[in-house]
Amino acid sequence: xxxxxxxxxxxxxxxxxxxxxxxxxxxxxxxxxxxxxxxxxxxxxxxxxxxxxxxxxxxxxxxxxxxxxxxxxxxxxxxxxxxxxxxxxxxxxxxxxxxxxxxxxxxxxxxxxxxxxxxxxxxxxxxxxxxxxxxxxxxxxxxxxxxxxxxxxxxxxxxxxxxxxxxxxxxxxxxxxxx
Amino acid sequence: xxxxxxxxxxxxxxxxxxxxxxxxxxxxxxxxxxxxxxxxxxxxxxxxxxxxxxxxxxxxxxxxxxxxxxxxxxxxxxxxxxxxxxxxxxxxxxxxxxxxxxxxxxxxxxxxxxxxxxxxxxxxxxxxxxxxxxxxxxxxxxxxxxxxxxxxxxxxxxxxxxxxxxxxxxxxx
Numbered sequence: 067x068x069x070x071x072x073x074x075x076x077x078x079x080x081x082x083x084x085x086x087x088x089x090x091x092x093x094x095x096x097x098x099x100x101x102x103x104x105x106x107x108x109x110x111x112x113x114x115x116x117x118x119x120x121x122x123x124x125x126x127x128x129x130x131x132x133x134x135x136x137x138x139x140x141x142x143x144x145x146x147x148x149x150x151x152x153x154x155x156x157x158x159x160x161x162x163x164x165x166x167x168x169x170x171x172x173x174x175x176x177x178x179x180x181x182x183x184x185x186x187x188x189x190x191x192x193x194x195x196x197x198x199x200x201x202x203x204x205x206x207x208x209x210x211x212x213x214x215x216x217x218x219x220x221x222x223x224x225x226x227x228x229x230x231x232x233x234x235x236x237x238x239x240x241x242x243x244x245x
Numbered sequence: 246x247x248x249x250x251x252x253x254x255x256x257x258x259x260x261x262x263x264x265x266x267x268x269x270x271x272x273x274x275x276x277x278x279x280x281x282x283x284x285x286x287x288x289x290x291x292x293x294x295x296x297x298x299x300x301x302x303x304x305x306x307x308x309x310x311x312x313x314x315x316x317x318x319x320x321x322x323x324x325x326x327x328x329x330x331x332x333x334x335x336x337x338x339x340x341x342x343x344x345x346x347x348x349x350x351x352x353x354x355x356x357x358x359x360x361x362x363x364x365x366x367x368x369x370x371x372x373x374x375x376x377x378x379x380x381x382x383x384x385x386x387x388x389x390x391x392x393x394x395x396x397x398x399x400x401x402x403x404x405x406x407x408x409x410x411x412x413x414x415x416x417x418x
Contacts, residue, residue: 086304092247093295102280102292108301117246121282121292132247147311150318157326158358159391168315171308184246191249240319241326 078115083171084178084229085109087143088136089116095135096120099128114182122192126202129192133185134209140179144229145236148172152237169233177229180216189213325355332364341368345377352381359390366401375408 078085086108096103096118105119123129151165151172161169190210193203216224267274268285277289284292297305332347348365355361366381382402390398 083304083308086301087308090297090301090305093297096247097293097295100279100293102282102284102289103296104292106296108298114246117248119248121280122249124281143308143312147308147315150315150322153319153322153326154355154358157329158355158360160358160360164314168311171311182246184248188247188249240323241330244323244327245330 074113075111075115078109079111081174081177082109082115084140084144084174084176085115087140087175088178089118091136091139092118092120092132094139095132099123099131101128101132114184117184122195126189126193126196126198126206129189130206130209133181133189133213137179137181140175140177141232144172144174144176144179145232146172147175148233149237149240152233153241156234156237157241172233173226173229175229176232177225179228179232180220180225181213183214183217186210186213186217321354325351325358325361328354329358329361329364332361332368336364336368341371344368345372345374357388359385359388359394363390363394363397363401367397370401370405370408375405379405 089106089108093103093106101123102121103118104121105117107117109116120132123132148169148171151161151168154165155161155169189206192198193206198206219225219227265283266276267283268276268288269283270288271285273285273288275285277284277286279286280289282289328347328351332344332351335341335344335347345365345368348361348368351361352358352365362381362385366378366385369375369377369381378401382398382405385398
């Protein structure tokens with residue numbers, strides 16, 4: 067399938083702002099949860115394209131915030147960046163150079179909203195090490211499964227489709243609300 | 246990806262061997278109680294600070310400028326889209342006067358939108374307001390447009406020309 071054989075490193079090179087925002091979201095959430103950060107790689111030509119090395123957060127909730135931060139930050143930021151351009155594209159079928167840049171940036175940022183399997187492993191690891199209650203495990207487990215599902219659909223361009231969906235959906239939502 | 250560093254794992258930028266019970270970064274004897282890692286309070290606080298390299302700050306500034314530009318364009322894009330949709334709804338119900346008003350409002354918010362000006366010209370023609378239709382069509386000259394839109398414009402232009410010629414033909418008779 068031609069969709070699968072494009073190397074991830076090429077895709078991440080074409081959409082590098084998303085990687086930077088993803089790692090920055092991890093770093094920012096570490097700062098907010100009082101978790102020490104040791105190393106941040108915002109972008110590199112390889113796999114993974116970026117990473118944040120930090121100490122083990124003291125509670126599973128803090129680990130959850132760190133793992134899920136890119137989902138919120140990338141989705142919101144991507145949707146906001148592309149909103150005006152998407153409205154012009156889908157309502158008036160008209161785009162200028164700035165619109166194209168905004169759409170590229172918006173989709174690039176929002177497509178990296180999915181936490182990686184590394185984030186899921188860190189979350190799982192934290193729950194086990196902190197001997198979290200069954201209730202916390204039950205609450206967090208669906209998110210871990212969702213992260214793995216996200217990683218799976220990424221192999222079939224699920225991340226790109228998510229990026230397009232978030233940016234177009236948000237612009238449509240704005241126009242619908244205004245009406 | 247976020248990766249956890251365990252207390253025993255060597256830190257990426259620490260010196261390799263230090264006796265346990267002292268800070269692994271600077272060798273200070275008192276360890277911070279806020280972390281499980283072997284770090285003194287000042288070293289731990291340094292690790293909490295949001296250290297961002299200059300290149301990433303520049304990228305952040307560029308993204309912030311683009312967000313600002315998008316935000317500045319957003320209100321007009323939304324208003325134009327809302328009026329354009331309302332205009333299409335009126336046009337489908339054959340309410341051309343209301344449709345014309347909505348398209349005129351949409352055109353005011355987004356003056357360069359080709360689709361809006363074409364619809365405005367069309368409903369103005371249907372209302373018999375040839376001058377308005379001609380004005381809207383004239384404003385399109387030099388704009389690049391899709392083939393189907395260009396076809397509509399050409400058709401409308403021909404009809405307007407015929408309508409303009411008709412009184413002259415009647416006078417000749």
